[in-house]
Amino acid sequence: MSGWVRIAGLGPGADGMVTPEVSGALNAxxxxxxxxxxxxxxxxxxxxxxxxxxxRAELDRARHALRMAAEGRRVVVVSSGDPGVFAMAAALFEAxxxxxxxxxxxxxRVLPGITAMLAAAARAGAPLGHDFCTINLSDNLKPQAxxxxxxxxxxxxxxxxxxxxxxxxxxxxxxxxxxxxxxETCGDDRPVIFARNVSHPDETIRVVPLSEAKAEMADxxxxxxxxxxQTRIIPHRAGPIVYTPRSAPV
Amino acid sequence: MSGWVRIAGLGPGADGMVTPEVSGALNAxxxxxxxxxxxxxxxxxxxxxxxxxxxRAELDRARHALRMAAEGRRVVVVSSGDPGVFAMAAALFEAxxxxxxxxxxxxxRVLPGITAMLAAAARAGAPLGHDFCTINLSDNLKPQAxxxxxxxxxxxxxxxxxxxxxxxxxxxxxxxxxxxxxxETCGDDRPVIFARNVSHPDETIRVVPLSEAKAEMADxxxxxxxxxxQTRIIPHRAGPIVYTPRSAPV
Numbered sequence: 001m002s003g004w005v006r007i008a009g010l011g012p013g014a015d016g017m018v019t020p021e022v023s024g025a026l027n028a029x030x031x032x033x034x035x036x037x038x039x040x041x042x043x044x045x046x047x048x049x050x051x052x053x054x055x056r057a058e059l060d061r062a063r064h065a066l067r068m069a070a071e072g073r074r075v076v077v078v079s080s081g082d083p084g085v086f087a088m089a090a091a092l093f094e095a096x097x098x099x100x101x102x103x104x105x106x107x108x109r110v111l112p113g114i115t116a117m118l119a120a121a122a123r124a125g126a127p128l129g130h131d132f133c134t135i136n137l138s139d140n141l142k143p144q145a146x147x148x149x150x151x152x153x154x155x156x157x158x159x160x161x162x163x164x165x166x167x168x169x170x171x172x173x174x175x176x177x178x179x180x181x182x183x184e185t186c187g188d189d190r191p192v193i194f195a196r197n198v199s200h201p202d203e204t205i206r207v208v209p210l211s212e213a214k215a216e217m218a219d220x221x222x223x224x225x226x227x228x229x230q231t232r233i234i235p236h237r238a239g240p241i242v243y244t245p246r247s248a249p250v
Numbered sequence: 251m252s253g254w255v256r257i258a259g260l261g262p263g264a265d266g267m268v269t270p271e272v273s274g275a276l277n278a279x280x281x282x283x284x285x286x287x288x289x290x291x292x293x294x295x296x297x298x299x300x301x302x303x304x305x306r307a308e309l310d311r312a313r314h315a316l317r318m319a320a321e322g323r324r325v326v327v328v329s330s331g332d333p334g335v336f337a338m339a340a341a342l343f344e345a346x347x348x349x350x351x352x353x354x355x356x357x358x359r360v361l362p363g364i365t366a367m368l369a370a371a372a373r374a375g376a377p378l379g380h381d382f383c384t385i386n387l388s389d390n391l392k393p394q395a396x397x398x399x400x401x402x403x404x405x406x407x408x409x410x411x412x413x414x415x416x417x418x419x420x421x422x423x424x425x426x427x428x429x430x431x432x433x434e435t436c437g438d439d440r441p442v443i444f445a446r447n448v449s450h451p452d453e454t455i456r457v458v459p460l461s462e463a464k465a466e467m468a469d470x471x472x473x474x475x476x477x478x479x480q481t482r483i484i485p486h487r488a489g490p491i492v493y494t495p496r497s498a499p500v
Contacts, residue, residue, distance in 0.1 A: 021266035084371045090379030093493035110372035121334045122360035129340030141497035157403040243343035247391035
């Protein structure tokens with residue numbers, strides 16, 4: 001029996017958004033590693049070892065997974081959403097690149113999942129129905145100046161924008177600054193969607209014009225979507241539908 | 251019994267990437283509408299009417315779905331990938347906004363799916379592991395000048411880039427132009443991934459430096475991913491792993 005690693009996306013939360021491919025990998029695994037709340041979403045069973053770990057321990061967790069696979073174990077590294085979007089896939093490949101050469105012979109695959117921005121967009125309508133940019137507002141691993149530059153360019157290009165990790169207690173001011181930057185270019189009326197805990201029982205979707213968007217409306221469980229200049233709102237009994245048309249004017 | 255519409259993403263092709271939520275909607279449906287090759291992916295069964303239609307008939311198809319739901323039918327509009335990314339969700343909401351007012355009382359939901367760029371990224375490694383832009387190169391519904399502006403801004407911001415609909419017989423020159431624009435800013439070494447028919451039996455993943463990327467390497471079944479300046483390649487027995495680290499230098 002030879003070991004393997006699967007880096008799997010659990011989607012935003014609901015079981016109905018976990019792909020059969022990911023469920024199959026979890027059924028075949030001997031070990032699951034990941035951030036504690038994500039590992040808690042995996043059903044325990046005999047023969048399956050769960051290895052929860054803290055946030056910000058991504059590289060250690062990745063090395064642990066690779067070491068176990070090298071010992072012949074079948075390891076699933078779980079992420080929320082999609083593992084390739086601000087999640088464990090990049091961390092695992094960083095660990096692979098800097099780790100022992102024999103790790104490169106391992107059978108490693110990424111299994112995609114429903115990422116937060118697309119789950120949020122589906123709940124709100126189709127705000128990302130045209131060209132869009134996806135930006136991680138966390139400045140843990142990149143300079144704030146780069147974040148601000150990208151926000152300005154995204155606004156200048158009239159992209160719709162998805163913001164991950166808008167706000168943490170460690171840096172409450174970054175998201176307020178981001179909103180200010182967007183207001184400079186996008187004006188007051190641009191629809192902003194605050195989607196929190198999408199697909200969980202306490203999901204909330206809030207749509208406000210950019211002029212009324214406040215940093216306090218987001219936390220680390222929120223993904224924020226900002227429309228383009230073309231984005232429209234349709235009143236609907238279940239809440240406003242926000243969508244960006246497929247066409248852009250000449 | 252009251253009607254409804256579900257706008258559902260079938261993912262890139264493999265059954266293992268269809269979410270249980272989408273499968274459940276198809277099992278509960280009375281009618282499925284969509285572009286012919288996507289409707290062909292739905293299992294026929296007694297009581298289910300399939301309504302395949304041509305490409306570029308998106309608005310007619312959307313109106314057909316809404317009309318049937320208003321008559322009490324349970325209608326699934328199928329898209330490949332995710333319905334919110336260059337697919338049927340925006341078309342359906344365009345039809346809703348311009349259609350009869352009673353349609354706004356309908357029960358309408360978007361069910362997300364695995365979109366092509368994330369399936370392709372998973373196969374290649376984690377090229378979209380940091381900030382990225384998603385651009386539809388089709389100029390059917392937007393001016394070529396806007397496409398070029400967005401490409402320039404995305405490159406200037408050092409985003410990774412995902413390109414949908416890179417090339418059709420109707421406009422073979424647009425993608426060649428896009429590659430030229432990217433070469434101006436990104437230089438020759440930037441990794442480019444041509445991912446064709448991801449998750450289908452004839453899937454191909456090809457990684458070349460930007461200097462060697464040619465328009466002929468893509469067709470309408472290809473999604474093209476371009477790395478950022480930080481993107482790295484790890485040699486691996488199953489083909490090169492392309493990933494963009496989580497951190498950006500100060």
